[in-house]
Amino acid sequence: MSQNIVLDLNELTLEKIQHHFENGDLTSLELVMYYLDRISRYDKQGPLINSVLEINPHALFIARNMDVERQNGKVRGPLHGVPVIIKDNIDTADQMHTSAGSLALENHYAKSDAFLVKKLRDAGAIIIGKANMTEWANFMAYEMPNGFSSRGGQVLNPYGPGALDVSGSSSGSAAAVASNFAALSIGTETSGSILCPAGNNNIVGIKPTVGLVSRSGIIPISVSQDTAGPMARNVKDAAILLEAIEGNDPLDPATLSIPKHSSYIEGLEQATLKGKRFGVAYEFCIKHLNPTQRSVFDEALKLIEDEGGEMIYLEQISPFEKIESDYNVLLHEFKSGLNHYLSTVSSKTKISSLQDVIDFNEQNKERCLKHNQDLLLESDKTDGNLTSPEYLKARLNDLEMTQRKGIDLAIEKHNLTALISPNDVWYSIPAKAGYPSISVPSGFDDDGMPLSVIFTGEAYSEKKLIHIAYVFEQISNKRVPVVF
Numbered sequence: 001m002s003q004n005i006v007l008d009l010n011e012l013t014l015e016k017i018q019h020h021f022e023n024g025d026l027t028s029l030e031l032v033m034y035y036l037d038r039i040s041r042y043d044k045q046g047p048l049i050n051s052v053l054e055i056n057p058h059a060l061f062i063a064r065n066m067d068v069e070r071q072n073g074k075v076r077g078p079l080h081g082v083p084v085i086i087k088d089n090i091d092t093a094d095q096m097h098t099s100a101g102s103l104a105l106e107n108h109y110a111k112s113d114a115f116l117v118k119k120l121r122d123a124g125a126i127i128i129g130k131a132n133m134t135e136w137a138n139f140m141a142y143e144m145p146n147g148f149s150s151r152g153g154q155v156l157n158p159y160g161p162g163a164l165d166v167s168g169s170s171s172g173s174a175a176a177v178a179s180n181f182a183a184l185s186i187g188t189e190t191s192g193s194i195l196c197p198a199g200n201n202n203i204v205g206i207k208p209t210v211g212l213v214s215r216s217g218i219i220p221i222s223v224s225q226d227t228a229g230p231m232a233r234n235v236k237d238a239a240i241l242l243e244a245i246e247g248n249d250p251l252d253p254a255t256l257s258i259p260k261h262s263s264y265i266e267g268l269e270q271a272t273l274k275g276k277r278f279g280v281a282y283e284f285c286i287k288h289l290n291p292t293q294r295s296v297f298d299e300a301l302k303l304i305e306d307e308g309g310e311m312i313y314l315e316q317i318s319p320f321e322k323i324e325s326d327y328n329v330l331l332h333e334f335k336s337g338l339n340h341y342l343s344t345v346s347s348k349t350k351i352s353s354l355q356d357v358i359d360f361n362e363q364n365k366e367r368c369l370k371h372n373q374d375l376l377l378e379s380d381k382t383d384g385n386l387t388s389p390e391y392l393k394a395r396l397n398d399l400e401m402t403q404r405k406g407i408d409l410a411i412e413k414h415n416l417t418a419l420i421s422p423n424d425v426w427y428s429i430p431a432k433a434g435y436p437s438i439s440v441p442s443g444f445d446d447d448g449m450p451l452s453v454i455f456t457g458e459a460y461s462e463k464k465l466i467h468i469a470y471v472f473e474q475i476s477n478k479r480v481p482v483v484f
Contacts, residue, residue, distance in 0.1 A: 007020060007025060007026060009026075009031065009034045009180075010180050010481060011180060011233060011481050012031075012183065013233070013234060013236070013237055014078050014079070014082065014183065014184075014236070014237045014240055015078075015236070017031065017081075017082060017183060018078060018080070021070060021080075021081060027063075027067045027081075028063040028064075028066045028067050028070075028080075028081030028082075028083075028126065029060060029063040029064050029067055031063070031081070031082075031083060031183075032059050032060055032063040032083050032126060032128060033060070035083050035128060035180070035181055035182055035183075036055070036059075036128075038179070038180055038181055039052050039055070039129070039181045041484075042179060042181075042484045043176070043179065043181055046484060047156065047158065047161040047484055048156065048161065049155065049156050049158050049161060049175050049176075049179055049181075050132060050152065050153055050154060050155050050156060050172075051131060051132055051155050051156075051171070051172040051173075051174075051175035051176040051179065051181060052085065052129045052130070052131060052132065052172065052176055052181055053088050053101075053129070053130045053131060053132040053133075053149075053151070053152045053172065054088070054096045054097060054129055054130040055096075055128070055129045056092075056094060056095070056096055056126075056127050056128055056129055056130075057094075057095050058094060058095065059083070059126055059127070059128045059129070062126050062127075063081060063083075063126050066080060066081035066124055066126065067081065069124070075124075076122070076123055076124035077123050077124060077244070078240050078244075079120065079123040079124050079125040079184075079240070079241070079244055080123070080124030080125075081124060081126065082124070082125050082126065082183050082184065083125075083126045083128040083182045083183055083184075084120060084125045084126065084127060084128065084182055084183065084184045084185060084186065084241075085127075085128055085129050085130070085131045085172075085173060085176045085177070085181065085182040085184075085185040085186070086117065086127055086129075086130055086131065086173075086185070086186050087130070087131045087133055087170055087172070087173050087185070087186055087187050087188055087228075088100060088101055088130045088131060088132065088133050088149075088151075088152070088172070089101075089133065089137055089188060089218055089219040090114045090116070090117060090186060090188070090217065090218050090219075090228065091110030091111075091112065091113060091114040091117065091217035091218070092110060092113055092114070092117050092127055092130070093109075093110055093111060093112045093113045094127070095109075096109075096127075096129070096130050097109060097130070098110045098130075098219065099151050100133070100135065100136050100137060100149075100219045101132065101133045101134065101135035101136065101149025101150065101151050101152055102135055102136060102140075102149065102150060102151060102357065102368075103150045103151050103360075103364065103367055103368050104349075104351050104356070104357045104360040104361065104368070105151075105345070105349060105351060106151050107348065107349055108345055108346065108349045108351075109346065110217065111344070111346070112217065113217065114214070114216060114217025114218055115214035115216045115217055115247075115249040115251065115252070116186065116213055116214055116217075116218075116228055116245040117217065119244060119245050119247060120186075120244060120245060123244045125184075125244070128182050129182070131170070131172030131173040131176055131185060131187075132147070132149060132152035132153070132155050132171070132172035133147075133149060133152070133155075133168070133169050133170060133171060133172050133173070134146055134147055134148060134149060134168035134169035134171055134193075135148065135149035135150055135151070136219075136221075136375075136376070137169040137188060137190060137193060137219070137221050138168045138169035138193060139190070139221045139330065139334055139375050139376075139379075140371070140373050140375055140376055141371045141372040141373055141374050141375055141376075142372075142374055142375060143371055143372065144168075144371045145371065146165055146166055146167050146168035146169070146171055146197075147166040147167070147168055147169075147171035147172070147175075148370075148371065150367055150368045150370070152172070155171040155172045155175050156175065157175065157200060157201060158175055158178050158179045158201065158482040158484075159178070159201070159202060159448055159449070159450055159482065160447070160448055160449070163447075164200070164447065164448065164449050165200060165449070166197060166200060166201065167192075167196040167197040167199070167200040167201070167424070168193060168196070168197060169188075169193040169197075170185075170187025170188060170189065170193050170194050170197050170198075170205075170231065171197050173185040173186060173187040173197070173231050174187065174197035174198055174200070174201040174203055174205070174231055175197075175201055177201070177203050177231050177232060177233060178201040178202055178203050178233070178482055179482050179484075180481075180482070183232075183237070184230065184231065184232050184237060184238075184241050185230075185231045185232075186228055186229070186230065186231070186241075186245070187205065187228070187229060187230075187231050188218060188226065188227065188228045188229070189207045189225075189226075189227055189228075189229060189431065190221045190222050190225045190226050190330065190431065191225060191330075191427060191428050191431035191432075192424070192427040192428065192431065194206070194207045194229045194231065194439070195207050195423065195427050195437055195439040195452075195454055196423060196424050196427060196439075197231075198231055198439040198452065199423030199424060199439045199441075199450060199451065199452030199454075200423070200424075200449065200450055201450060202441045202450035202452075202478075202479060202480060202482075203231055203232065203233050203441070203479070204231070204232050204233065204234060204235050204237075204238045204438065204439065204440055204441070204469070204473070205229065205230070205231045205238070205438070205439045206229045206230050206231075206238050206239070206242055206436070206437075206438050206439075206462070206465075206466070207227060207229050207427075207430070207431075207436060207437045207438075207439075208227050208228075208229050208242060208246070208436050208462060209227075209434060209435060209436045209459050209460050209461075209462065210224070210225060210226070210227050210254060210434035211227075211252070211254030211255050211257065211258065211434070212227070212242075212246045212255070212258055212436075212460065212462065213227055213228045213229065213242075213245050213246050213247075213255075214228075214247065214249035214251070214252040214255050215227065215228065215252050215254070216249055216251035216252045219338070219341055220333075220334070220337030220338060220340075220341055221330055221333070221334050221337065221338075222329060222330045222333040222334065222337065223254075223333050223336075223337055224329055224333060224395060224398070224432075224434065225329075225330070225431050225432065225434060226337075227434075228245065229242065230242045230245070233479060234473065234479065235438070235440065235466060235469045235470040235473045236265055236268060236470065238438075238466075239264040239265050239268070239466045239470075240264075240265060242264060242462065242466075243263065243264050243265075246258065258460070259460050261460075261462075261463055262463070264462065264463050264466050265466075267467070268466070268467060268470050271467035271468070271470055271471050272307075272308065272471060273304055273307040273308050273309040273468065273471050273472075274307070274308030274309070275308065275310075276308070276309045276310070276417040276418070276468065277309070277310045277312055277414065277415055277416045277417050278304060278309055278310065278311050278312065278416065278417060278418055278419070278420045279312045279314050279317060279410055279411070279414055279416040279418075279419045279420070280301065280311060280312070280313060280314065280419065280420050280421065281314050281315070281316050281317050281321060281421070281426070282313050282314075283315075284316060284321050284425075284426075285297065285421055285422055285425050285426065288422075288424075288425045289422060289425070290445070292445045292446045293422065293445050293451060296422075296442055296443040296444070296445065296451050297422045297442070297451075297453065299442070299443065300420075300442045300443075300453045300472070300476065301420070303472070303475055303476055304420070304472065307471065307475055309417075311420075312414050312416060314410060314414065317406060317407060317410045317419060317426075317429065318401055318402050318405070318406030318407065318410075318429045319401045319405060319406065320401050320402060320406065320428070320429055320432070321426075321429070326394070327375070327378075328390065328391065328394035329391065329394050329395050329398055329432075330379075331375070331378050331379045331382055332379075332382045332383075332384075332386055332388065332390075332391040332394075333386065333391075334354075334375075334379045335354050335379045335380060335382050335384040336384050336385065336386050338353075338354050338357075339353050339354055339384060342354075342356070342357075354376065354379065354380050354384075355380060357376060358373060358376050358377065358380060361373050361376075398432040398433075399432075399433070401432075402429050402430070402432040402433035402435075403433045403434075403435075406429060406433060407419065407429070407430065407433050407435055407456065407457075407458060408458060411457070411458055417457075417464065417468070418455045418456060418457045418461070418464065418465060418468055419455070419456040419457070420453055420454070420455055420456075421453070421454050421456070422442075422451065422452070422453060422454070423439060423442075423451055423452040423453070423454060426454065426456075427454065430456045433459075434459070435456060435457065435458060435459055435461075436456070436457055436459070436460070436461060436462050436465055437454050437455065437456040437457075437465070438454065438455050438465050438466065438468075438469040439452045439453075439454050440452055440453055440454075440455070440469045440472055440473050440476075441473075441476070441478040441479050441480075442476060442478055443476075443478050444478075444480075450480075453472070455468050455469050455472075
C-alpha cells in the first residue's frame with residue numbers, strides 16, 4: 001500500500017479490490033498478508049473461529065506473481081490476484097492436503113487440481129488455504145455437530161462463537177468469508193451445505209444446478225446431488241465467482257449439457273422485481289419458525305411485494321413436504337462414489353475404500369469416533385454397485401416428486417419466476433431435484449443468529465435467480481460485518 005494511503009481492507013468487494021489494484025493503492029501480496037494476519041489473530045487466537053484448516057505455503061509467491069503480471073499489463077479478469085479459500089474436500093495439487101476433515105485422509109495429497117480449482121488458478125485467483133468442514137461433508141454420523149471434524153476440530157460461528165450454530169457442512173467456507181479471512185470461498189452442497197451455513201453466517205451462498213460446476217476432483221457423497229458453489233459477502237461477487245468455476249468437463253458427464261448464457265452480472269444494475277411472481281409454501285415454512293424468525297421472513301416477503309413482486313401462496317410445492325426426507329439415495333451413492341475416489345488416492349494413505357475408512361476409525365476410536373459413524377456403516381451395507389431395486393426406486397421417485405411433480409409443476413402451473421423459502425427449512429427439495437438456489441441475508445433473530453431467504457428456480461435458472469437476489473440484497477441491506 002502507498003505510504004500515504006491507509007485502506008480499510010475489511011469487507012472489500014471484488015470491484016473495490018480491483019479498483020485498488022488498478023490504482024496502485026494495494027497489491028495482491030499485501031491483500032494476502034492482510035488475510036493471513038486476520039487468520040492468525042482471529043481464527044487461531046482470540047475468538048478461535050477455527051475455519052481455516054490449512055494455509056497454502058505458496059500463497060505469497062503466487063500473489064507476487066499476480067502483481068508482476070499486472071505490472072506487465074496482463075490482467076486475467078475480476079479474480080486476478082484475489083484470495084479464495086477452498087473447502088477441504090476439493091483436490092488441490094500443492095502442499096495442502098485433501099481430507100474431507102477425516103484423520104483417515106490427513107496425509108492425502110491430491111495428484112492434480114480439481115477441475116474448478118484449475119479454472120480458479122487460470123482466472124488468477126490465489127488459493128490461500130483450505131477450509132475446515134463437517135467431517136465427510138456431514139455424512140458420517142446422524143448426531144455429528146455442524147462444523148466438527150476429527151482432523152480440524154470445531155468451526156465456530158463468528159456472530160456468536162460457541163453459542164450459535166455455524167451450520168454445515170461448508171461451515172469453514174462460510175465462517176471464513178464472514179470473518180474476512182478471504183475475499184471468497186468455495187463450498188460444496190449435497191443437501192443444504194452451502195445454503196444453510198451461508199444463512200447462519202450472514203453471507204451469500206449459491207447452490208448451482210447439478211452439473212453447472214464440475215465435481216471431478218471433489219470427494220463425493222452423491223452423484224445425483226453433489227455440487228460445488230460460491231460463497232461471498234454479496235450477490236455480485238458470488239455471481240462472478242460462479243462464472244469463473246462453471247464449465248464443461250469431460251470427466252464429469254453432468255457438465256456436458258450446460259446451456260449457453262450471457263454473463264450473470266450483465267444487466268444486474270437494471271434488475272427489477274416488478275412483475276415477478278414468487279411462489280411460497282407459507283404454512284409449511286412457518287411451522288418450522290419461531291415468532292421472531294417468522295417476523296423476519298414476513299418482512300422479507302413484504303419487501304419483495306413493496307418492490308413490485310407478487311407473492312403466490314401455495315399449499316405445497318412438492319409432495320415431499322408431506323413426508324420426512326430420507327437418505328436412501330445418498331446411502332447407496334456414497335459408497336459407490338467414495339470407493340471410486342479412494343481408488344485414485346496414493347497408496348501411502350493405506351485408505352482405498354469406505355471399509356478402510358470405517359476400520360481406521362475403529363482402530364482410532366478416541367480421536368475419530370467422538371460422534372459415531374453410523375452413516376458410514378449404513379452406507380457400507382449397500383451393494384456399492386447402484387443395482388438394488390431400493391436405490392433405483394428411490395432415485396426415480398426423488399426426481400419425479402421434486403422435478404416433474406414438484407418444482408417444475410409449481411413454476412409452470414402458477415407462472416412463477418422463482419420460489420422463496422426461509423433458511424434451513426426447504427433446501428432438501430431443490431437438492432433432490434438438482435436445481436439451483438441462492439441464500440441471501442434477511443436479518444437476525446433474538447439470539448443474534450443470522451437469518452436468510454432462499455430463492456429457488458428450475459434447472460439452469462442461475463442468472464434469473466442472481467438478478468432477483470441482487471435486488472433483494474439492495475433493498476433489504478441485511479449484511480452486518482463481524483466485529484472481533
